[in-house]
Amino acid sequence: MMAGNTACVEAALLAGVRFYAGYPITPSSEIAELMAKRLPLLGGKFIQMEDEIASIAAIIGASLAGMKAMTATSGPGFSLMQENLGYALMTEVPCLIVNVQRGGPSTGLPTSPAQGDVMQARWGTHGDHPAIALAPASVRETFDETIRGLNLSEKYRVPVILLLDEIVAHVNEKVTLPAPEEIEIIARTKPVVASEHYLPFAHTASGVPPMANIGEGYRYHVTGLAHDESGFPTNDAKKIDALIHRLHRKIDDHLDDIIQIKTEYLEGARLAVFAYGSTARSARRAVLMAREEHIPVCLIRPITLWPFPVAQLRSWAKQFSHVLVPEMNLGQMAHEVEHAVQGATRVASLTRVDGEPIHPQQIFAKIKELAQR
Secondary structure, rough: EEEEHHHHHHHHHHHOOOEEOOOOOOOOHHHHHHHHHHHHHHHOEEEEEEOOOHHHHHHHHHHHHHEEEEEOOHHHHHHHHHHHHHHHHOOOOOOEEEEEEEEEEOOOOEEEEEEHHHHHHOOOOOOOOOOOEEEOOHHHHHHHHHHHHHHHHHHHHEEEEEEEEEHHHHHHEOOOOOOOOOOOOOOOOOOOOOEEEEEEEEOOOOOOOOOOOOOOOOOOOOOOOOEEEOOOOOOOHHHHHHHHHHHHHHHHOHHHOOEEEEEEEOOOOOOEEEOOOHHHHHHHHHHHHHHOOOOOOOEOOOOOOOOOOOHHHHHHHHHHOEEEEEEEEOOOHHHHHHHHHHOOOOEEEEEOOOOOOOOOOHHHHHHHHHHOO
């Protein structure tokens, strides 16, 4: 038996995280508490910082020095992290940020579930930037996606956001975990050139420059300013354009590797429920209830929220009369679904923001209503 927050810690340690800086905040505090106990036993470092701004700054520094690093927070703390999240994106520093969502805005509902940070995970920091955000729906999936998030972070030199919610973080479930030797662990690509020839932000074929650890003989400039391949600030319009487009290309060119989406009962379905995180658990039960009444409905469950699975959803849209999007916010993902399907089907939104989860019966009732239209 294990809770989601515990699974996150166990996975991170197995994936090689050896530095954690954070500030306790409900409902993510168990991650910090467990890291404080476990990391020193493995030779790692745990630091409780003065706030969330400092927390993400510390993990950026640790990652630049070669450590796999992560932090965890919730809504108000995630808001404070946005400036340094943008810095990590611009400087291409791998790290994992776990956001256990709770009710908002502001201090909101510290102990209640929500999914109100979906758009913040994509657009919270300013400027045009890529984003990877993963939303597991179970304890085992939290374990798997923590490892995958760290792997993606190292592989593409990008901060990755793990979007849990209070239910997934605190639910206790029986899980069977893989043996350590069965787990694929990806490390960042290191330079193979001499230090005098090293370009820390080189325009490689994959879009991902090799990354040297500071302290290993490679001295290079790291700045949030627009910079050239050497890392030094530049006002050259062509170099700036190339940099921003490369930051996006290294994600856009590898969507098949990054995007994960699961479906159930897709073949022959005339209705679809598009759900993520803990709401997908209720949605799955509602779909089963509907199919018992011979309603041809399927479940589409994105695990990768960003980049959004546009191509997959668009390819299925024409077979549906409606796509129902239940979520614990006022329709943040429903808008994205509507944009993706481009009028090929109608999108219905089912929302809740009172701190209570969306129950299977609510989704089932909405499915029946849509099936009769």
